[in-house]
Every structure is written in structure tokens, then in C-alpha cells.
Amino acid sequence: MLCVERLTLDVGGRVLVAGFSCTLKTGEITCLIGPSGCGKTSVVKWLAGILSAEVDAQGSATIDGVPIGCPHPDIAYQPQSDALFPWLTIAGNAALGLEMAGMTTAAAHRAVVAHFDTFGLSGCEGLYPEQISGGMRQRAAFLRTMAQDSRFVLLDEPFSALDAVTRLRMQDWLCTRLAATPRGVLLVTHDLHEATQMADRILVMSAGPGPLAANIPITTPRPHRTEAALADIRTTLKTLLLEN
Amino acid sequence: MHFMRQILPTILLAAALLLAWQTYCLLAAVLPLLLPAPTDVVGALFAERAQIGPHALSTIKVATLGFSTSVMFAFVASVALHFSPWLQRGLMPLLVVSQTIPLVALAPLMILWFGFGLLPKVLLVILVTFFPVLISLLSGYGQVPQAYLDLLHSMRAGKWQIFRRATLPMARASFFAGLKISATYAIVATIFAEYAGARQGLGIYILTAKNSFRADLVLAAVVVSAGLTLLLLAGLRLIERLTAHGYRGGRNAVR
Numbered sequence: 455m456l457c458v459e460r461l462t463l464d465v466g467g468r469v470l471v472a473g474f475s476c477t478l479k480t481g482e483i484t485c486l487i488g489p490s491g492c493g494k495t496s497v498v499k500w501l502a503g504i505l506s507a508e509v510d511a512q513g514s515a516t517i518d519g520v521p522i523g524c525p526h527p528d529i530a531y532q533p534q535s536d537a538l539f540p541w542l543t544i545a546g547n548a549a550l551g552l553e554m555a556g557m558t559t560a561a562a563h564r565a566v567v568a569h570f571d572t573f574g575l576s577g578c579e580g581l582y583p584e585q586i587s588g589g590m591r592q593r594a595a596f597l598r599t600m601a602q603d604s605r606f607v608l609l610d611e612p613f614s615a616l617d618a619v620t621r622l623r624m625q626d627w628l629c630t631r632l633a634a635t636p637r638g639v640l641l642v643t644h645d646l647h648e649a650t651q652m653a654d655r656i657l658v659m660s661a662g663p664g665p666l667a668a669n670i671p672i673t674t675p676r677p678h679r680t681e682a683a684l685a686d687i688r689t690t691l692k693t694l695l696l697e698n
Numbered sequence: 699m700h701f702m703r704q705i706l707p708t709i710l711l712a713a714a715l716l717l718a719w720q721t722y723c724l725l726a727a728v729l730p731l732l733l734p735a736p737t738d739v740v741g742a743l744f745a746e747r748a749q750i751g752p753h754a755l756s757t758i759k760v761a762t763l764g765f766s767t768s769v770m771f772a773f774v775a776s777v778a779l780h781f782s783p784w785l786q787r788g789l790m791p792l793l794v795v796s797q798t799i800p801l802v803a804l805a806p807l808m809i810l811w812f813g814f815g816l817l818p819k820v821l822l823v824i825l826v827t828f829f830p831v832l833i834s835l836l837s838g839y840g841q842v843p844q845a846y847l848d849l850l851h852s853m854r855a856g857k858w859q860i861f862r863r864a865t866l867p868m869a870r871a872s873f874f875a876g877l878k879i880s881a882t883y884a885i886v887a888t889i890f891a892e893y894a895g896a897r898q899g900l901g902i903y904i905l906t907a908k909n910s911f912r913a914d915l916v917l918a919a920v921v922v923s924a925g926l927t928l929l930l931l932a933g934l935r936l937i938e939r940l941t942a943h944g945y946r947g948g949r950n951a952v953r
Contacts, residue, residue: 531852541943554853
């Protein structure tokens, strides 16, 4: 269990986030939504350990009660763009996290190539990012993230660059993948549909710095998440987002 | 086929210019002593090939030695400046000022201090070609997308790992652009250094030809110098191709 407690971030006196707390459980997808500029990305970047040095951070993160520093090997981060390096093959890109963790290039390649099939990328090992479609690039980025074998995964708007149809497919696909290898996922999105389809829990941040506007568990099992079943929750979320 | 289509306009334009030049020489009956026709230049080049050859060889030797030393220095300097913002702030203005020193002042001084040997010429080539390569490397280092850096930081990569994995590959295109600019300077700088004083080289050949009023030989040497520069550029192009990482086919072939 990853707990963030009373996180406050400010840049030169301007408060970005105040008193933010959340808990990520293994096997649960937590969606973080909120109006633009509310600090969603800053929270994720803080957890990934990549927040700019100018930001003053106060608060704590613990894994199973043990305080941790970020970046942490048990937390993997995936930036908003797929960030695949154009000079590396898909296999090389996917293996990057393992190599950074100290694995040899050959071993890291062997480890990721075994997953190409389940990630729908078989045959792409030796191709370069510009040779494959946007959806495949995103799957390659997910493979790079998941291959790191971290217990917790931070995804910053992972589907924002995809077209609508590909996005729907990828959302389904990611839920299936995560069911097969459970992680604690924190997914930042501004898409209510995406949040309600994927999340086990939705955290709504308020526009101004302050505590969460809402923490809504979604208990409907994913196969039963029809438009009708989710209508009420979406109305609630819309009201929350528009009100604050 | 694609290559032919690409260089066809250049060939046509060059042919038109040469033709105009040749026609002018024929019709206006200018003294060949003042303006030799293109055919005269080619004739002189052919007749003097045994003399020009060794001079050209000497020039390309000095130029490539100076150029490669310069690239090596520029790379080392770029890494040092990249990792030390303090050094970068301190050195950059000095380097910019160093570029404002006229070659005409520098070349004779180099000869005065270091004699007629290889050293002053190589130094001059380094001084002229170092800066463009350094600048292109530093600007290439600055082009790494923040997402790449974030990703590597989140994987707990050290600063050397980040440099090797993202910064350096990212600077490749910019580095080769700088190399090509510097390569054209390298030959010109060598010829200038030889002009200021040398035993062999195109520069001293041009000086002798000029002193004996042989405009055709001066132009023949110019043709050779252009040829050497193109040769150097072709060599760089080949290295760029051979060391290319990533997909080498047409852009956006599959989307």
C-alpha cells in the first residue's frame, strides 16, 4: 500500500497543492481528475521524483508504512507522451527501465521480448518507434513501464495522444493487462468517461489548493459498466468539477 | 534516380554559369591573363596536375589533421561545459570573442610563433573550426525533450547515464550540421595558413601563381580546393550514414 500524506507543494510562495492525501492499493486503479492547473501532474511528478528543484515539497510518502524517498524502484512513471527514444528499437525502448536498474542489455532484452506477445507487439522487436502506429507506440510505452516490475505505476494522461477509437480499445486492453499482473495504479486524466470506465476509485481535486473535493469508489464490476450504470456517477463528477 | 533528380538543378545552373563565362571570354576578347575562360582553367589544371597534386595532398592532410583534432577538443569541451554551467557562463563569452579575431592577424602570428611546420597550420584550423562544432554540440544537448529526462530520472538514472542515453544521441543531428559547417572552413583555413607561409600546400601554390600573374593557375587551385571540400563533406556524409541509429528509410513510412 502506497500512502501519500498531507502533501503540500509550492513555488516561491505560490501554493500548487495543499494537504493532498491518497492511498494506492495493489490491484486498484485510482483515477485522479480535476480542472486543469489544479496540480494533478505535480502530485504525480512529486511521486515520480522528477518535480523541479524550485518546488518546495512538504508531506510524506510511505510504502507499507515505511517512509520512502522518490524516485523509488517500486514506483514506475510513464510520461504523458510515449517518450520512446527514436534511436532505439522497440525492444531497446522497452528494456530501458531494466537496464537503468542495472541489468545487462542482453538480459534486459531477453526479459522484455518475452512479453511482446501479450502486449500485442510481436514482430515489432527490431522496428523503430516511427515505424509503428500510435496505439502500438503506447503499448510499447506500457511495456517499458510494466517491465520495471514496480508495485506501483503512475500514468500521466497516457491516452491523451490517441484517437477516440484507439483510446477506447487501449483503455479496455490496459484494464485486462492490469488484471493479469495487479499493480497499484494512479492514473491522471481529464476524461470523465475514461475515469469512470477504468477506475476502482476516483479522486477529484478542487481547482484551488486544498483537500480533495471528493473520493468516490466505483464498485460496479467493469463488464457491467454500461452508460446507464455510470450515468449517476458522471453527473456527480460533472457537478463537482464545474462547481469548484 | 532520386539522387540524380536532386543534383540536376545544381548541374544545370553550374553549366549555364560556365557557358556564360566562356561566351563572355570569347565575345569580349578579354585577355586570358586577366580572366581565363573555363576551358583555359581546365587546361591549366590538366597541364599542371603533377605540380598541383602534391600541394593538394599536403593541404588535405593538414586540414583533416586539424579538423579531427578540433572535433575531439570540441567534444571534450562540450561535455565539460555541459556538466559545469559555471564554466559555460565563464568560457562562452571568451570563445565568442576569440571568433572575432581576424584570420589575417592570426595567421602571420602563428607563423611567427611556431614556424613554418605543421603546428601553426593545425592550430589555425583548430581555432577556426572548433567553435561551430562546440556550439552545435551544446545546442544539440539542449534539445532533449523534458519527457525523456523525466522518464530517465524516474528510473533513477545518474547524470552520466542520462547524458549517454538521451543527451548524446539527441545531439547527433545538430553535431553533424556543425561538422559540415566546420569542414568547409577547414580547407579554407588551411589554405589561408599556407598562404601566410608554408613550403607546400594549395595556399603557397596560389601565392606563387598570383605572383607570376597566372590567373588560370589561381583558378585551377580554387577548383581543386572546392573539390577537396566536397570530398571532406562526402566523407562526413558517409560517416553519418554508416553510424545512423534508428529507422533509415523515408520519414513516416508506416503510420
